[in-house]
Amino acid sequence: MDIKDLSKKHSNTRENQIKGIFANLFLVQNRLQTEFDNKMDVITLKQFMLLIMIKQSYEFKEEITLTKLGSLLGCSRQNVKKLALQLEQKKFIKIIPSKVDSRASSIQPLNLLHKYFKERNEENMKMLSVIFSKYTDKEIGKFYNLLDKLHEGVEEFEDYEKD
Incomplete structure (x- = not known):
């Protein structure tokens, strides 16, 4: 039995479809992370996603803090800091004190980050094209x-937990 067979057998009701969607999101995320980690050269998929958020904020000329990155990526500030420290060691970014909040740390992209995206853009787009080739x-x-x-x-679920 494979995932397609399992999905077909359990697609007869809305409840089963919801369960299937939820399970498939988890499975797809794991498979994507494994494949991207194997195919990317110097960084992991999680580090790559963090770099994308940093690059985007820099392009909009916004300071980005570890806390804000955690919120964007759906993880804790501590997890983001761990990833950021790894990226700082690899010379992609620099962690600096925030200009807005002296208690916070923000991220400054370095030249290697911009160079990496410029060099990897074509290959990254090829990989995404393969993944989405079945879609119109x-x-x-x-x-x-x-x-x-x-x-x-997901945001409603986060609020639901607080009630």
């Missing part, structure tokens, strides 16, 4: 919008 442009648009709704649901 219309399906990609729908999928993108559905992921927004999924994020909204």
Whole structure:
């Protein structure tokens, strides 16, 4: 039995479909992380995602703190700091005191970060193209919008836990 067989056998009700979607999100995330970690040269997928967030904030000329990065990535400040320290050792970033909040640490991208993205962009796009090759442009648009709704649901779940 494989994942496709299992999914088909349990797709007869909304409840089973929801369970299947949830399980598949977990399985896909694990498989993507394993494959990207094997195919990327000097950084892991988690480090790559952190670099993307840092790069985006830099392009918008926004200071980005470890706490804000944790919030964006859905993990703790401590986990982000661990990743950031690894990236600092590899000379991608520098951790500096925040200009806005003296208690916080922010991230400054270094030249190697920009060089890395410039050199890896074509290969990264090829990998993403393989993953999404089965989708039409219309399906990609729908999928993108559905992921927004999924994020909204996760935010509601986070609030649900607080009540």
